[in-house]
Amino acid sequence: MATQIVxxxxxxxxxxxxxxxxxxxxxxERRFKELTGAGFIAAARTSTGESRLVxxxxxxxxxxxxxxxxxxx
Amino acid sequence: MFWLGRQASECEWRARAVxxxxxxxxxxxTPEVRGLRLLRSWLSPAQLAQFDAKxxxxxxxxxxxxxxxxxxxxxxxxxxxxxxxxxxxxxxxVPDCCLVAGDVMLAQKIALETFESAALAKANKFGAPAR
Numbered sequence: 297m298a299t300q301i302v303x304x305x306x307x308x309x310x311x312x313x314x315x316x317x318x319x320x321x322x323x324x325e326r327r328f329k330e331l332t333g334a335g336f337i338a339a340a341r342t343s344t345g346e347s348r349l350v351x352x353x354x355x356x357x358x359x360x361x362x363x364x365x366x367x368x369x
Numbered sequence: 370m371f372w373l374g375r376q377a378s379e380c381e382w383r384a385r386a387v388x389x390x391x392x393x394x395x396x397x398x399t400p401e402v403r404g405l406r407l408l409r410s411w412l413s414p415a416q417l418a419q420f421d422a423k424x425x426x427x428x429x430x431x432x433x434x435x436x437x438x439x440x441x442x443x444x445x446x447x448x449x450x451x452x453x454x455x456x457x458x459x460x461x462x463v464p465d466c467c468l469v470a471g472d473v474m475l476a477q478k479i480a481l482e483t484f485e486s487a488a489l490a491k492a493n494k495f496g497a498p499a500r
Contacts, residue, residue, distance in 0.1 A: 303464070303472045307403025335465075339479045341411065347479050361411070363476040364468070368493040369444040369461035 298355070300327060302336070303363045315355045328353040328360070336362040404471025411475055428478050430485040437481050443473045445495060447481075462492035 300311045311327060313320040332338055338350040340357045350360055409417055416426040425440040427450070438456070440446040444463050448456040464476045480488035 301407065303407075303468055303476070305400065305467060307400040307469055307472065308407055337476075337479075339483065346413070347411065347483060349483050361407075361475075361479075363472065363479070364464040364466045366462050366476065366480055366488055366491055367465045368491050369463040 298324070298357065299359050300324060301359065301361045302331065303361070321355055324355075325353045331362045335365040337365060338362050400469045401471070404469035404473075404475075406471070408471035408475045408478075411478070416478075426478075428481050431482045432485040435485075439474050439477050439481075441470055441474070443468070443470050446474070447477055447492075459495040460489060460492040461495060462488050 297312045298315050300313070302309045302311070311324070313324045315321055328338065339347045339361045340350050340354075341347050341359055341361075347361075350357060354360075409420070412420060412426060416428070420426040425438050428437050428439060429435070430437060436450045436454075437460075438448045438450055440448065445459060445461045447460040447462065449458045449460060451457040462477065462480065463473055468476070477488075
């Protein structure tokens, strides 16, 4: 199973999907495009404590984190 | 100067209190605990150890190699460190919607490690406290 984690007012929301399931995969890809289209930044963990940005949907990523765009505070 | 030093020590006291609270409420499902749980799961072992001990953790800028300290908080909580580890300048850059501290700190960590200059271009700079 793969997981998409979206930061929100509740801390985060998690969406799990089976990358082998075509319908679930399409839904996950739609979610990826909607979130990044809305300005969310997607990141994945490469190994413990290391992360990288994910520019386009990758079904092989086990855990993708989405956080809102950053602004000056 | 006295006020800044006092504010810094109060921040560290608050951070230690929050880490202690997290330990005692580890199984709770509040947004604050969920945010801290997510943050902890994305920290490197060294960052996690530092966070547990001191309530803050250091990250290395992915482009400049500069060191930054992310303190517990939701704004004005990123300090750029000089080579001797003392705070040089503060940066305020946050997600553009209301998130709990753990989420904000994780977004800041990823930003500094993966798109440092773009993140700092959006940040507001402030004078760093004494510690």
